[in-house]
Amino acid sequence: MSRMPKMTISVPHEGGAGLTGSWRTFRPVVDRETCNHCGICAMFCPDAVIDPDTLEIDLVYCKGCGICSNECPKKCIKMVREEH
Amino acid sequence: MSELIMSTGNKAVAAAVKMAKPLVVAAYPITPQTEIIESIADYVEAGDLKARYIPVESEHSAMTACIGASITGVRVFTATSSHGLLYMHEMLHWAAGARLPIVMGQVNRTLAPGWNIWAEHTDALSQRDTGWLQVYVSTVQEAYDATLMAFRIAEDNRVLLPVMINMDGFLLSHIMQPFEMTEPGDFIPPLDLPHKIDVNDPKGYGAMSPANVHYQFRFDMEKSMRASRTVINETEAEFAKRFGRSYAPVEEYFCDDADVIIVAMGTLGKEAEVAADLLRKEGIKAGVMRIRWLRPFPLDMNIKGKDLVVIDRDCSFGFGGVVAGEIQARYPDAKIASVIAGLGGQEVTYEDMAEFVRSRKMGTEFWFGIPQEEQ
Numbered sequence A: 001m002s003r004m005p006k007m008t009i010s011v012p013h014e015g016g017a018g019l020t021g022s023w024r025t026f027r028p029v030v031d032r033e034t035c036n037h038c039g040i041c042a043m044f045c046p047d048a049v050i051d052p053d054t055l056e057i058d059l060v061y062c063k064g065c066g067i068c069s070n071e072c073p074k075k076c077i078k079m080v081r082e083e084h
Numbered sequence B: 001m002s003e004l005i006m007s008t009g010n011k012a013v014a015a016a017v018k019m020a021k022p023l024v025v026a027a028y029p030i031t032p033q034t035e036i037i038e039s040i041a042d043y044v045e046a047g048d049l050k051a052r053y054i055p056v057e058s059e060h061s062a063m064t065a066c067i068g069a070s071i072t073g074v075r076v077f078t079a080t081s082s083h084g085l086l087y088m089h090e091m092l093h094w095a096a097g098a099r100l101p102i103v104m105g106q107v108n109r110t111l112a113p114g115w116n117i118w119a120e121h122t123d124a125l126s127q128r129d130t131g132w133l134q135v136y137v138s139t140v141q142e143a144y145d146a147t148l149m150a151f152r153i154a155e156d157n158r159v160l161l162p163v164m165i166n167m168d169g170f171l172l173s174h175i176m177q178p179f180e181m182t183e184p185g186d187f188i189p190p191l192d193l194p195h196k197i198d199v200n201d202p203k204g205y206g207a208m209s210p211a212n213v214h215y216q217f218r219f220d221m222e223k224s225m226r227a228s229r230t231v232i233n234e235t236e237a238e239f240a241k242r243f244g245r246s247y248a249p250v251e252e253y254f255c256d257d258a259d260v261i262i263v264a265m266g267t268l269g270k271e272a273e274v275a276a277d278l279l280r281k282e283g284i285k286a287g288v289m290r291i292r293w294l295r296p297f298p299l300d301m302n303i304k305g306k307d308l309v310v311i312d313r314d315c316s317f318g319f320g321g322v323v324a325g326e327i328q329a330r331y332p333d334a335k336i337a338s339v340i341a342g343l344g345g346q347e348v349t350y351e352d353m354a355e356f357v358r359s360r361k362m363g364t365e366f367w368f369g370i371p372q373e374e375q
Ligand code: SF4
Pocket: A028, A044, A045, A046, A047, A048, A049, A050, A057, A061, A062, A063, A064, A065, A066, A067, A068, A069
């Protein structure tokens, strides 16, 4: 007999934490010239907003944490202050 | 097949763990528990236990590693004591709240300051409200048997809460007694964790739980604690049927016709049986109730009309003996003489316990060893 206990289990889905793009102070800007398409940024992005194929960043949800910029081995992602 | 061997309580717990075959053991050494995890490390090293042994840098990490392993649906064990247990505190709540059937050997030891490695129950009692089941054992055999049963109880889908097996430091952890190393066979069924992670269907665990649902998770824990009473009874009955050794949530010794009952946990509760024999020779109808399972708390103690001498190897400062207080709370009519004794390994003999009974003053609290005028 398998009885599921009541507990918090969340399933990831787009916008699961709301429009996190509104949190952003710094925007990741990729220098496409230097980028070698290794995909590390997409792998590390905690919000999975970097498309693993096109490497396009969905700015509706990108919260500007800068992890992609930090992890990029080519140092080609600059965090640029948003003008609000 | 089973054999009778001489062993410390620590080694008996380790032997039971070997039989239960956890896949992951994560632990940090601390006296007087170290021998448990050293023995397990030896088993793993020799290939006698096919488990991943994770040495960690602290008890907080030990429990965290156990949580991470357990959520994958494998059987997990750890052991600790005293300050190590307290260092785990945050993660003890987490393990229970995440509904993980982790089993832990816990050797009861005094808390500092001053430094003291001898037996006291304050360490485990200060983790009373974490959602762990707590059993207190009194012999090396019981330490072995309770460890085997702990896996089955924790992993039962009606429970899915962690279990802590408490054993008095040195008085059991380092004392050798003969015990029967029973082969459990299929007594512990394979673990089927309904909420285990599935890498092909990723989910987030321990996400935000807002005010409109959180109480439901807590009530589910409470419901499982209540259900664990049935599971414990079933498991202990099945154990007795298969292996011939029977246990109850509260072990009774000559209680039926008793006028006065000594209530205690762990080794004191066993030693009290000798005190009862002594008192009966003097014409005092004494009995003993040894509380084994403190969580879930026993609700069917047959204490109506009897004097209780409750010995607490602990103190909740500004309140009194924890066990005495809990009995009073759940049995409002209970007549209790509370004794605080055995702190920091203070020696309490069966003669001392007989004297607690003879000189009991109902409704009072008595600190063993403190002069009457200072009480
Ligand atoms: S800044 Fe953070 S959220 Fe935005 S793309 Fe980089 S890693 Fe993802």
